[in-house]
Amino acid sequence: MKYLSRKHEKLVESLRKLPGIGRKTALRLAFYLLKESKDEVFELAQAIREAKEGVKFCSICGNITEEDICEVCNDSSRDRTTLCVVEEPMDLYSLEKADFYKGVYHVLGGALSPLDGIGPEHLRIDKLIERVKKGEIQEVIVATNPDTEGEATALYISKILKPCNVRITRIATGIPMGSNIDYADGITLSKSFKSRGEM
């Protein structure tokens, strides 16, 4: 017996495509869904359908929204002279949850990665240049991930925004708050020393 049921197997394969889900987790989720009441499961299916149909990307910043323009871009109290560049809406969400940043955002929709077929034209970089060229923005904070792809994307952005004459900054890297120095690896430690500040 290779699989229990073809329909079940199809569900497992679909779940497996989700980020962070391996074969085992997919199997467990599929069994869980089959065991749950019909109402519960249909509600989930309906929620997925509605979200997919009803949610789109903000025409200014690329954040997710149900309207044409997202809540952040619509909020007149936000500081429109500071722009924070992030890879995904998820990153924007984390920053908003932390509730300290009062500027606006630009969501790229990923990071440069030629090996995965992602070049500048797949990211919302043209839109970014367009926004900066309007002249209102004074500082661009590049908050892409501190991995090889995020770093290359940050360097690329800083290069193409150079002629626009804005302040371009990069978020710091180092020891996370609430953790211990003895748990940090060598790279993190050396980076945190390089970007140390006066007290």
Add this chain to the structure above:
Amino acid sequence: MYIEEIVLENFRNYNEKNLTFDKAGSFLCGMNGCGKTNLLESIYILVYGKSFKTINPEELVMHSKEFFRIKGFFNGTHKKKIEFRFSHGKKKILINDVEITNMKELIGNVALILLSLNDINLITGEPAMRRRFLDSLLSLLFPDYLSDLLDYRRVLRQRNKVLYLRKIGRRDDISGIDGWTDELVQIGSRIIKRRLSIMKDLNECASFYYTLFSPQKDRLSVEYALSFQLNESIKEGFYESINKRREEELEKGMTLTGPHRDELSITINELPIRKYASEGEQRTCAISLKIAQASFLKSKRNDSPILLIDEAVAELDKVRTEKVLNSVTTIGQCFVATTNCEMLNTMTTLKTIDI
């Protein structure tokens, strides 16, 4: 560090074997095929988490058995028990009875150098062999070197992909490449700087041993050969070269400048060793480099390395063999596997273990 005891279960030709060793090491004597190299291999696996003979651990399991286990008890700067288990396609490594999740936790605990007849590839082989020699030494000395190296390889692959897609016509432009170039130069310059920082000491050390082993008192020199002209700084030279060679890069579809194209230039009496030296001289040179690596590790890490010598001296003359053996035994614990026990036995005071 040194190894005091090893316990083997179902490993290659060892069903059950328990051996204890001197701090100085030992001679492993026996005929071909009796398992001398297998014993060296088992010690190597405990230190590096992989074999130097095969990438498939399945081959290490004794015929018709289902698992193997190696346990090693190390002593020196501190006591450490390392265990390597392999069963049903899965390996498990435990340090002091605690399972590790990342290979980085294993590597660096014990410094170990293997000398074998294959070392001649260090001299006659591709430049990549010599870069690997430097990289493995630097990775043991500086923990951040290895992660720079892995990042560099990733960035290089990404940058090459941009150039390659343009070359085969899948894309008309190379937009986005500036980001990759900047990152490549930043990480690459750090790698080159680290490599250059040890060259003076490494050269002195290797040429000391070469002169010691060579009866004619020839001079060995090991220098770092950059793939570009040094400008004001490494970074500037790197940038300048990468910009100058853009056309060529587009034509070939790959990055032509950087630490992945650098070399070690090795000469004897100022003549390139690959072309002008005899095989005996080349072997002596390879051994000098390896011993220099071991002695370098000892002084920088403040800890004696373990040396595994697998017939590496088999093709040297008697005078050189004696000098090599005398040198290695002063550096750390030595395991010398040989079929020629009568001759070697007279040369040092290492205890003999018959296998």
